[in-house]
Amino acid sequence: MNCKYPKLFEPLKVNKVVLKNRIISAPLGSNTDKSLSGIGMIIRGTSGSVDDSRMRLTPGPYCFADLFKAAKVREEVSIIRQRGAKAEFELCHCGQFAMVEKGDYAIGPVSYTREDGTEVRAMDEAMMEDIADKFAKSALDAKEYGFDSVLLHFGHGWLPAEFLSPYFNKRTDEYGGSFENRIKFPTMIVDRVRKAVGPDYMLDMRISGDEHIEGGMQVEEVAAFIKSIEDKIDMVHISCGVEVNNNTKIYMSSTAYAPHMINVDLARKVKEQVKIPVAVVGGIMTPEEAEDILEKGYADAIVVGRQLIADPWWAQKAYEGRSEDIVPCIRCMNCYNPYQYRTEEEKRSHVGMNSVPCCSVNPRYLHEDRVPNVLPKADRKKKVVVVGGGPAGMKAAITAAERGHDVSLYEGETALGGQLICADYDSTKQDLKRLKDYLSNRLYKSGAKVHLNTRMDPQKIRELNADSIILALGAYPVTFQISGMEKNQIMTAIDAYKNLEKTGKNVVIIGGGSIGCELGVDLAKMGRKVTILELGPVLNRTLNDIMKVALKTEMDKCKNLTAITETSCKEIREHSVITEMEDGSQKEILADTVIFAAGMRARLDEANEYFGIVQDTNIIGDANRVGTVWSALEDGYYISAHL
The missing domain is CATH 3.40.50.720 (NAD(P)-binding Rossmann-like Domain)
Structure with a gap:
């Protein structure tokens, strides 16, 4: 193969299906452009994918509920396949986190009342039988409407994961407690779906290799579960985290503060235990990274998500050896809209541009009706x-x-x-x-x-x-006069980045926005003792919620970094600053270097x-x-x- 990334573009046979390459598109974003890019398989997302009002992220009709709705899904299959990609249909039950109609209830391993007041009822065996049958029916519907494969979503804290995870599953009957008990209901779903679609139909699965919560599923049990059902499924995708919890979502959809390829080690550990193909998802941004994973045998396929929102033509450019022309995803999480998980009070209070889903680098995302894929040449050269x-x-x-x-x-x-x-x-x-x-x-x-x-x-x-x-x-940069500015080493944030080695042992940063906090983390990692002073009541006010949590997590890792809100800098001395709290009290803080990160004008x-x-x-x-x-x-x- 005359290709810069031979492993990435090597065909992969899964059951009776042959993917023309090892690239799989995660179930997010529009398929219109991606389907023309030469991707091996494209996953159609979950909204309305299972026939029950408590199975979805948002209330709404089942996508195969009538001929009109089903025809739209069939059109999606046609779009996905227009350049040879295989079409996969994702099945998901949101369990205790489902957004149900007012007055309805959600279901899960145990009974409780959610923070938003919704009742969650513990499932009995009749419920389990019913849900397993509905998974099977939905899978069969997907097969009959032309999908080449079905993906069972058993990760991210959804219903099957709630039974698998000791964090969520606190049952004391035969469906809780031991590993063998916790896998019974998830295995029931797999058995029913396999029976419905037959032995020759591709059955896929996504699962969290690590939930990143104390007491949650660990990769050893995940590998053991996959091994126990590998005669019934054909491939598994290794992800991580729980979607409705921002503290773990920052790993599930890794932010700019996390390393690339965040789940590769988890995938490698699962692959060592099972015989079926293993795909890996999470922060795989470049063809070089993907090729390296495959070359080393850590996984058999690569699932690409937000990078295909940033540049739907990722696969084509990789095949043509034009990696430098791929529009980079900056992992800002602006394309991720967690609005559906908010309480009504949060929805009313959450305003501003950081709540609007968009792609920072792709103006066509969500605007395909007014942004052409290729701009026409101008009528007159200017x-x-x-x-x-x-x-x-x-x-x-x-x-x-x-x-x-x-x-x-x-x-x-x-x-x-x-x-x-x-x-x-x-x-x-x-x-x-x-x-x-x-x-x-x-x-x-x-x-x-x-x-x-x-x-x-x-x-x-x-x-x-x-x-x-x-x-x-x-x-x-915004700067303002503070008494004694001439007595100390004063920098703007941009100048500080260019001269990190020139900063002193004790650093005070004036401004607790994202620039000040990110710079504070960088300096703290270099061994500086950093104090951030923020005039307002919160840090990182303009960041979206997920990025706020991610940056706060990074800040918490730095023991030599302190952030103080509702505090101003009143005076700069030779080796310290005088701060004033909202109540008027003052405090002296050591400072060899003072950095202005109070915003831009x-x-x-x-x-x-x-x-x-x-x-x-x-x-x-x-x-x-x-x-x-x-x-x-x-x-x-x-x-x-x-x-």
């Missing part, structure tokens, strides 16, 4: 000047150049990247660094002319005779000076309003998509 080489400016220049315009980008610093430059100095920001390098690479490939170390002003721009000006000037006034040179003048990214990678790239894309 001279476009972009001022600023951060993410917004680079994206604008790339998009404009790909549309055929004559593009020049001017950046005042010696390197592209803007605030993403900090990723060069922090190993935990590997995903942001990949994005920065990707944008830079695409910019140079696009044909746009890049001028570094070139500061522009309105007069210089006027002399260029541009048809369109795009101002991506970025933002500058848009360069709007500066950008406004460029108006009046040409009619088509636009301000994008942080220069207009301080935001995120998502808002920067969205601005850059849309402003140039319509030039």
